[in-house]
Amino acid sequence: MAFKLFWLASLLTAVTAADVPVYGQCGGTGYTGSTTCVQGSVCTSYNSYYSQCVPGTSSAAVSSTTSKVSTTTSSIKTVTTSTAAPSSAPSGTQYMITLTSGDSYSQTGFDINGTKPSASNPIGNPALPGYTASGGLNWVGMLASQLKVSNLLAYNFAYGGATTDSSLVTPYDPSVKSFVDQVGEFSSSLASHPSYAPWTAANTLVGVWIGVNDVGNTYWLSNVDDVTKAVIARYFEQLQIIYNAGARNFFLLSVPPIQYTPMMLQQSSSARDSEAAVITKYNQMLTSSLANFTSTNSGVKAKVIDTTTPFMTAINNPTAYGAPNATCYNADGKSCLWFNDYHPGYAINELVAQAVANAWKGSFF
Numbered sequence: 249m250a251f252k253l254f255w256l257a258s259l260l261t262a263v264t265a266a267d268v269p270v271y272g273q274c275g276g277t278g279y280t281g282s283t284t285c286v287q288g289s290v291c292t293s294y295n296s297y298y299s300q301c302v303p304g305t306s307s308a309a310v311s312s313t314t315s316k317v318s319t320t321t322s323s324i325k326t327v328t329t330s331t332a333a334p335s336s337a338p339s340g341t342q343y344m345i346t347l348t349s350g351d352s353y354s355q356t357g358f359d360i361n362g363t364k365p366s367a368s369n370p371i372g373n374p375a376l377p378g379y380t381a382s383g384g385l386n387w388v389g390m391l392a393s394q395l396k397v398s399n400l401l402a403y404n405f406a407y408g409g410a411t412t413d414s415s416l417v418t419p420y421d422p423s424v425k426s427f428v429d430q431v432g433e434f435s436s437s438l439a440s441h442p443s444y445a446p447w448t449a450a451n452t453l454v455g456v457w458i459g460v461n462d463v464g465n466t467y468w469l470s471n472v473d474d475v476t477k478a479v480i481a482r483y484f485e486q487l488q489i490i491y492n493a494g495a496r497n498f499f500l501l502s503v504p505p506i507q508y509t510p511m512m513l514q515q516s517s518s519a520r521d522s523e524a525a526v527i528t529k530y531n532q533m534l535t536s537s538l539a540n541f542t543s544t545n546s547g548v549k550a551k552v553i554d555t556t557t558p559f560m561t562a563i564n565n566p567t568a569y570g571a572p573n574a575t576c577y578n579a580d581g582k583s584c585l586w587f588n589d590y591h592p593g594y595a596i597n598e599l600v601a602q603a604v605a606n607a608w609k610g611s612f613f
Contacts, residue, residue, distance in 0.1 A: 268579065341367075341399045342612060343445060343452040345438060345495070346388055352381035352408035352591060353504075354388055354457050360437045364444050365392075365401035372403070381408070381591040383581015390601035395613050403438060403445065405430040411461045413482045416475065419461065427458045431486040439493040449496040449547065453612050455604070457501035457555075458483065459530055464506065467526040468519070476526065480533045484541055491545050497612075498550040499604060500538060502531040504559045510575050510589040551607050558599030559592070569595035 267286045268274045274283050274291035285291050346354065356371055356378025365372040370392040377385040385393070392402040407425040411417040414426045425433075438445055462479045466472050487498065505527065506512060507520040535552050542548045562585050566574045570582060577586035581593035592600075605613035 341401055341451070343447040344391065344400060344402045344455060344612065345434065345447070345452060345490075346402060346404040346406060346455045346457075353460065353597075354386065354404065354406040355408045356380055356386065356388055356404050356406070358404045358406075360403070360405070360433055365403060367399050367401075370396075370400055370402055372401075378404075381587055382597050383579060383587050383593050385594070385597065387597040387601040387604070390598060391604060391613070395601060395605040400612070401445070405433055406457070409461060410458070411465065412458055412479045412486075416478050416482060417462045417465050419465075427456075427483065427486055431489050435489060435493070439490075441494065447494075449494050452495055453497045453499065453608065454490055454495045455499045455501070456483075456487070459503040459534070460506060463503050463523065463526050463530055467523040472526055473529065476530050476533060480530070480537050483534075484537050487541060488545075491548065496547045496549060497608075498538075498548065499553050499607060500534060500550070501553045501600070501604075502534060502555050503527045504555040505563075506590075508559070508563055508574070510577055510586055513575060514589075553600075553603050553607055555600055555603070558603050559596055561599055562592075562596050571595070 267284055268282050268291070274281075274285055283291055357374055358371060358378070359373055362373035363369065369375055371378055371389060376393055377389045380386040380389070388402060388404050388406070392400050407430060409419050409421065409424040410426050410430070411419050411424075412427045414422075414424070414428075419426065438447065441447055459479075462476070466475050469475060490498075505524065507524045507527070512520055512523065531552075538550055538552055542550050562569045562571075563574045566572065566585055569585060571585045574585055576584040577588050578584040578593070579587060581587045582595070585593055585595060587593045
């Protein structure tokens with residue numbers, strides 16, 4: 249079993265029908281819905297295409313510096329809690345450490361300084377489903393709460409909008425924590441195998457989902473191949489750090505076919521083709537680099553999780569998953585395949601979670 253940690257915000261205030269829920273869309277090109285967020289959140293613009301209700305009391309517009317369409321996903325602000333952590337984990341506990349960054353596909357809002365994961369609260373802070381961009385549970389929360397086979401605690405360091413290394417691919421905002429930053433957080437907290445998380449090589453599964461923003465922010469560049477090579481190299485430098493801390497079980501999720509998101513479908517076919525080509529190259533490099541990583545580090549058991557299959561399963565048959573078509577989006581996360589024009593809703597998250605669980609069936613799930 250593995251452990252992941254996620255954050256969930258519970259809104260205790262009354263919500264009117266016109267109010268947009270936390271992480272719902274509240275503005276952007278072509279948007280015609282409400283621009284009023286529920287109490288405790290504010291409509292924040294990330295680019296001309298998308299604004300989202302995020303926890304807070306003030307907003308800051310994020311301007312774009314390029315005429316190309318950047319597919320960076322939005323950042324989710326977090327709130328630190330001070331609840332004391334348990335002194336130790338129950339016997340038989342398994343852990344899943346998710347360094348799933350790059351977009352809000354994975355983020356739940358976890359803060360390592362807040363409430364730690366427990367049997368009754370597997371993602372720690374905030375409570376399930378956490379701050380997600382799926383309309384409810386995302387794939388991480390599903391693994392931690394629904395697909396586990398025993399006590400599973402999840403530490404999720406994912407940060408919306410992240411790239412692998414900010415010095416290689418610039419995120420939408422300097423405050424975004426890159427994959428490198430997230431591994432730094434791991435190194436200063438869990439790497440020492442603390443009493444509140446006494447993980448071992450045998451009982452811990454490390455998951456990484458990064459690359460959506462690396463691809464989305466670079467696919468039009470003339471030197472994109474060189475950038476991608478540098479990004480993948482930095483990616484595996486971080487895996488080496490985690491391996492050196494004692495981890496041996498890894499799963500790496502591929503970059504999904506984001507050229508089929510409603511946002512990208514509004515772009516030219518040439519833009520979508522360019523992005524698709526870079527996704528293919530990125531995923532090929534990911535697979536070959538993992539093979540090399542496995543061969544040079546003893547005891548590694550690692551798998552690439554193909555995210556194209558779960559995404560396309562829903563996209564090619566939307567009505568089977570409760571959606572009228574493959575392009576609509578709704579903040580409830582269930583009546584359409586997409587939560588908004590760039591983030592998948594419940595059905596796709598469930599298919600991704602099941603793909604991970606199937607890959608580790610009989611051990612962690």
